[in-house]
Amino acid sequence: MRTVLRIGLNSAAAWLTVWLVPGLSFEGEWWWWLVFGLAVGIINSTIRPIAKFLAIPLRMVTLGLFTLVINVGLMAGAIWIARDANVGLTSESILATLIGALVLTIVASVVRIVLPR
Numbered sequence: 001m002r003t004v005l006r007i008g009l010n011s012a013a014a015w016l017t018v019w020l021v022p023g024l025s026f027e028g029e030w031w032w033w034l035v036f037g038l039a040v041g042i043i044n045s046t047i048r049p050i051a052k053f054l055a056i057p058l059r060m061v062t063l064g065l066f067t068l069v070i071n072v073g074l075m076a077g078a079i080w081i082a083r084d085a086n087v088g089l090t091s092e093s094i095l096a097t098l099i100g101a102l103v104l105t106i107v108a109s110v111v112r113i114v115l116p117r
Contacts, residue, residue, distance in 0.1 A: 002115065005115065006111075007038050009115070010040045010108070010111075011034050012033075012037075013108055013111065015033055016107060017103045017104045017107065023093055023095065024091050024096050024097075024100050025090050025092070026090075027088040028089075032089075036078070039078055039082065043074050044074070044108070051074070052070060055067075068102070071104075074101070075097055076091075076097050076101075079091050079097060
């Protein structure tokens, strides 16, 4: 049940991110949000921990700011996958992706606080 709730919350976070960030756009059916939420969930649970572990030295040197680079890369990857899967989510620029990654990180952090593992 928790997995379904997380997918729904990831989808809502992605919707809120696209709604708040100019430069990100979505054109598609509502259920594609669930597909994107699932993709973000899979990326966050598999690739993100590996990337954060491998980047420990860079994160220490930059006092954690390299985590932002990781988050932007993961957001760009999720948008790229969504574009190739014809989900309808696009980004006009790297700045929009950067701001989107910041918003999505903040919302995901709130979700992690509300729903601990």
